[in-house]
Amino acid sequence: MLAREALRPVARASAAAHSLAEGLLETRLPVEGQDEFGAWAQAFNEMAGALEAKIDALSAAQARERRFTADVAHELRTPLTGLVGESSLLAEHLEGMPAESRRPAELLISDVARLRTLVEELMEISRLDAGAESVHAESVDLGSLTRAILRSRGWEERVRVDGGEAVVESDPRRLERILANLIGNALDHGGDGVAVSVGPDFVEVADHGPGISPEHLPHLFERFYKADPSRSGRGSGLGLAIAQENARLLGGRIEVESEPGQGSRFTLRL
Secondary structure, three states: OHHHHHHHHHHHHHHHHHHHHOOOOOOOOOOOOOOHHHHHHHHHHHHHHHHHHHHHHHHHHHHHHHHHHHHHHHHHHHHHHHHHHHHHHHHHOHHHOOHHHHHHHHHHHHHHHHHHHHHHHHHHHHHHHHOOOOOOOEEEEHHHHHHHHHHHHOOOOOEEEEOOOOEEEEOHHHHHHHHHHHHHHHHHHHOOOEEEEEOOOEEEEEOOOOOOOOOOHHHOOOOOOOOOOOOOOOOOOOHHHHHHHHHHHOOOEEEEEEEOOOEEEEEEEO
């Protein structure tokens, strides 16, 4: 009885620490007396208060970032529509242009297309943040879908597909978004010789490119993150983040394994 009474503050502190670790940030300990346990409870409460304030501030900053992303995408959409129409008109007249004008026009058309992709990705990430994206599940053969993606994008000669029929209940539009992103990334960074393996509940995309350094791997699915420190790559840094969010919507995840000089392997698990 004496031991139980003496250790009651310890048990209470243990339970409070467990609650705090589970995300109950409002957890506090009663401060009783001026002994070591009272000082311990006071210190714990100060720590919990500081942690709660910090997380509240981070949550507010994240909400502001999401609103900013949505606002930017919305504001860019209207002028971009005009630019896309004008660049399409310009593309129709490239052959009739003088040689010295054609190259700048081609660069302009290419940059407008990249800007359009960026705005579309910003719009999609904003819808995902707002929870406005829904899943329409149906029977999908992963092998057939993968081959259809390759045909529609002209990648058939550059990508090998292994595996037979693998039917899952999922959203084909979101699966196509994920797989096109992973295969496109593999071709961009690994060149030809990309291999896609289809299993009963996964699709693996492997390349023989330069690989990814270990320090970059934990950040690959963060928004706007680029492993290239010069940020000179063509992508926006949103593609893998969007792919991972779509995978989560489908109840799955994307895993990555890579070794410098040995290539990379991205696996969609459903």
